[in-house]
Amino acid sequence: MADPSSYRPKPGQIPDSPGVYKFRDEHGRVIYVGKAKSLRQRLANYFQDLAGLHPRTRTMVTTAASVEWTVVSTEVEALQLEYSWIKEFDPRFNVKYRDDKSYPYLAVTLGEEFPRVQVMRGHKQKGVRYFGPYAHAWAIRETVDLLLRVFPVRTCSSGVFRNAHRTGRPCLLGYIGKCSAPCVGRVTPEEHRELAEDFCDFMAGRTGTYIRRLEKDMMAAADDMEYERAARLRDDIEALRRAMEKNAVVLADATDADLIAVAEDELEAAVQIFHVRGGRVRGQRGWVTDKVEAVDTAGLVEHALQQLYGEESGDAVPKEVLVPALPEDLDAVTEWLSGRRGSQVSLRIPQRGDKKDLMETVGRNAQQALVLHKTKRASDLTTRSRALEEIADALGLDTAPLRIECFDISHLQGEDVVASMVVFEDGLPRKSEYRRFQIKGRVGDTQVWHGQGQDDVRSMHEVVSRRFRRYLAEKEQTGEWLAESGEVPVDAAEPAPAEDGRPKKFAYPPQLVVVDGGKPQVAAARRALDELGIDDVAVCGLAKRLEEVWLPDEDDPVVLPRTSEGLYLLQRVRDTAHDFAIRYQRGKRGKRLRTSPLDDVPGLGEARKRALIKHFGSVKRLRQATIEQICEVPGFGRKTAEAVAVALAQAAPAAPAVNTATGEIIEDDDGGTAHGRESGHE
Numbered sequence: 001m002a003d004p005s006s007y008r009p010k011p012g013q014i015p016d017s018p019g020v021y022k023f024r025d026e027h028g029r030v031i032y033v034g035k036a037k038s039l040r041q042r043l044a045n046y047f048q049d050l051a052g053l054h055p056r057t058r059t060m061v062t063t064a065a066s067v068e069w070t071v072v073s074t075e076v077e078a079l080q081l082e083y084s085w086i087k088e089f090d091p092r093f094n095v096k097y098r099d100d101k102s103y104p105y106l107a108v109t110l111g112e113e114f115p116r117v118q119v120m121r122g123h124k125q126k127g128v129r130y131f132g133p134y135a136h137a138w139a140i141r142e143t144v145d146l147l148l149r150v151f152p153v154r155t156c157s158s159g160v161f162r163n164a165h166r167t168g169r170p171c172l173l174g175y176i177g178k179c180s181a182p183c184v185g186r187v188t189p190e191e192h193r194e195l196a197e198d199f200c201d202f203m204a205g206r207t208g209t210y211i212r213r214l215e216k217d218m219m220a221a222a223d224d225m226e227y228e229r230a231a232r233l234r235d236d237i238e239a240l241r242r243a244m245e246k247n248a249v250v251l252a253d254a255t256d257a258d259l260i261a262v263a264e265d266e267l268e269a270a271v272q273i274f275h276v277r278g279g280r281v282r283g284q285r286g287w288v289t290d291k292v293e294a295v296d297t298a299g300l301v302e303h304a305l306q307q308l309y310g311e312e313s314g315d316a317v318p319k320e321v322l323v324p325a326l327p328e329d330l331d332a333v334t335e336w337l338s339g340r341r342g343s344q345v346s347l348r349i350p351q352r353g354d355k356k357d358l359m360e361t362v363g364r365n366a367q368q369a370l371v372l373h374k375t376k377r378a379s380d381l382t383t384r385s386r387a388l389e390e391i392a393d394a395l396g397l398d399t400a401p402l403r404i405e406c407f408d409i410s411h412l413q414g415e416d417v418v419a420s421m422v423v424f425e426d427g428l429p430r431k432s433e434y435r436r437f438q439i440k441g442r443v444g445d446t447q448v449w450h451g452q453g454q455d456d457v458r459s460m461h462e463v464v465s466r467r468f469r470r471y472l473a474e475k476e477q478t479g480e481w482l483a484e485s486g487e488v489p490v491d492a493a494e495p496a497p498a499e500d501g502r503p504k505k506f507a508y509p510p511q512l513v514v515v516d517g518g519k520p521q522v523a524a525a526r527r528a529l530d531e532l533g534i535d536d537v538a539v540c541g542l543a544k545r546l547e548e549v550w551l552p553d554e555d556d557p558v559v560l561p562r563t564s565e566g567l568y569l570l571q572r573v574r575d576t577a578h579d580f581a582i583r584y585q586r587g588k589r590g591k592r593l594r595t596s597p598l599d600d601v602p603g604l605g606e607a608r609k610r611a612l613i614k615h616f617g618s619v620k621r622l623r624q625a626t627i628e629q630i631c632e633v634p635g636f637g638r639k640t641a642e643a644v645a646v647a648l649a650q651a652a653p654a655a656p657a658v659n660t661a662t663g664e665i666i667e668d669d670d671g672g673t674a675h676g677r678e679s680g681h682e
C-alpha cells in the first residue's frame with residue numbers, strides 16, 4: 001500500500017486549467033481516470049489527510065503509485081477525453097455500467113446495396129440504423145411482420161439472397177408479397193433503398209405521413225372502382241395502426257426524448273432508460289454497476305450519459321434528455337451532447353405533467369432492476385455458500401452461520417417504538433420465522449422514557465433480551481434444557497413435544513445475530529446475551545453509512561471487500577429487517593391515528609359509534625353535547641350516555657390534522673384523531 005505523499009506532485013507543478021488525469025498503480029496500470037475544470041484544485045483534494053477522504057477514494061489513492069495529467073482547452077474536450085480513456089484503459093476504480101441483459105434491436109443495414117431488416121444484438125456497427133432496444137426478440141418480429149405489408153423490405157440472409165439470385169426464384173416472402181424480391185430484379189436497387197428509408201422513417205415516429213398517403217390512395221382507388229386495390233390499401237392501413245398500437249402514446253406532444261432514472265444503494269446502482277420517439281416508448285434498456293468510486297446521483301447520471309451517447313451521433317441523440325439529477329458540469333455535458341447530435345440538446349429534470357409521471361415509471365423500473373439483480377445474486381447456491389464462508393472468515397467463526405437473525409429498531413420521533421427480527425437460513429429468507437416486537441419501555445431495571453429521546457441502544461438491548469429469554473424458556477419447556485444439563489431421566493431421553501405438535505416460535509438459536517447499527521448497538525446486543533449466559537451466538541452490526549461490520553469489544557470495524565458476496569448477504573439481511581420494521585411501525589402509527597375516545601366506552605360497538613357520529617356530525621360536536629342530547633340517539637340509555645360523556649371529557653382534544661399537500665386543516669369529523677408529524681427513524 002503506497003503513501004500518497006510519495007508521488008504527490010510538487011507545488012505549482014500542476015496547471016490551473018481544464019484537463020484529464022490518470023492514477024497508475026505500481027505496475028503502471030491505469031486504475032482511475034477523472035476530469036476537472038481545474039487540475040490543480042481537483043488533484044489537491046486527493047492528497048489531503050487520508051482520514052478526511054471517502055473510504056473508496058482512500059483505497060484508490062493508496063493503491064496508486066503515480067499520477068499524470070493532460071491539459072485540454074475546454075471542459076467539453078475533457079469530457080470526451082475522459083470517456084475515451086475509460087473505454088481504452090478500463091480502470092478498476094471508475095464506475096462502469098454493464099447491461100443487465102443483452103437487449104435485441106431492430107436493425108436496418110443501410111450500408112448494404114440491398115438493405116436488410118433483421119434482429120441484432122451486441123455492439124452497434126457502422127452503416128446500420130438501429131431501433132429499440134426491445135425487451136424480447138419476438139416483439140420485433142411481430143412488428144416487422146405487420147410492416148412488411150406496406151414496406152416489403154428484404155429480410156433474408158446473404159446466403160438465401162445469393163441463392164435466389166442464382167436460381168431466379170424468390171423466397172416464400174417474395175411470393176406472398178412481403179418482400180419486393182430485389183434478388184430477382186422485381187425492383188431496382190434504388191426503389192428497394194427507398195422502401196428501406198420509408199421503413200426507417202416510419203419506425204422513427206414519422207407515421208402520420210404514410211397513414212394519410214395510404215388513406216388518400218384508398219379513397220382514390222374506391223372512386224375509380226378499383227375495389228380490390230382499395231381493400232388491400234385498407235388492410236395496409238390497419239397493419240400500420242396495429243404496429244403503432246404496440247407502442248402506446250405516453251407523451252401527447254410527439255416528443256423525442258430519452259428518460260434516464262437511477263436506483264442506488266451504498267454498493268450498487270441500476271440505471272433504466274426509456275427511449276421515446278414521436279411520443280411513444282420505442283425502446284428500453286438498463287444497466288447495473290458497482291459503485292467503486294465515491295459518486296452521487298449526479299455523477300452516476302453523467303457516467304450513464306457518457307456510455308449511452310459516447311459513440312452515437314445524429315438522431316441517435318434525442319433533442320431532449322430527462323434525468324433525475326443534473327451533472328456537475330451541466331454546460332459542458334450539454335455542449336458535448338449537442339455536438340454529437342449536431343443541434344441543440346436540452347438536458348433537464350422534469351418538474352410536472354406527463355414527463356414527470358413517465359420519469360416516475362422509469363424510476364420504478366430502475367428500482368425493480370436493482371432488486372432483481374440483488375435477488376439473483378442471493379438465489380444462486382454457489383454465491384450463497386461463498387457468502388456464508390466469507391462471513392465466517394471475516395468474523396472469525398468456526399463454521400458458516402447457517403441461521404442468521406437480524407434486529408432493527410424503528411420509531412417516529414421516539415413514539416411508536418417497534419423492532420423487527422428477520423431470519424435467513426442458508427442465505428435465504430425464512431419469512432415464517434419473522435417476528436415483530438413492540439418496545440415496552442423498560443430494559444432490565446432501567447426505565448426508558450421514549451418521549452424524552454430516541455434510544456435505539458436500549459431498545460436493541462430490550463428486544464435481544466426478550467428474544468433469547470423466550471428461547472431459554474421454550475428450551476426449558478421442551479426438556480432440552482434438562483437434557484443438556486444431564487438431569488433428564490433415561491426414560492425421558494426424547495424432549496417433550498409442544499402442545500400442538502409444532503416447534504415453538506423461538507426454539508431455534510441462530511449462529512449469528514446481526515443488528516442494524518454500529519458499535520453501541522452491537523455492545524447492547526452482546527450485553528443482553530451475556531446477561532442471559534448465552535456465549536455460543538456471535539454478534540455483529542452493519543452500519544449504514546459506510547457498510548462497516550462492527551464486532552463486540554473491537555475499536556475498529558471489519559471492512560469487507562466491495563466485491564464480497566458476504567457483504568451483499570449481510571446488507572440484504574439488514575435491509576430486510578429495516579423494511580419489516582418500518583412497515584410495522586407505520587401500520588401501528590396509522591392504527592393509533594385512527595383511534596377514537598369512544599373506543600374506551602364499555603359495551604359500545606361499531607354500529608352505535610357510527611350512529612353517534614352520524615347524529616352529531618363529528619367527535620367535536622359530540623363532546624359539546626349534553627347527556628340528554630346523547631340520550632336522544634336511538635339505542636342510547638342514560639347510563640351509556642353518561643359513559644360516553646365521561647370518556648370524551650377524559651380524552652384530551654386531538655390536534656387538527658393537516659393536509660400536507662395544501663396546508664389545509666382537516667376537521668375531525670370521522671371519530672378519529674390525527675396528529676403527529678412524519679419523520680421517522682429510517
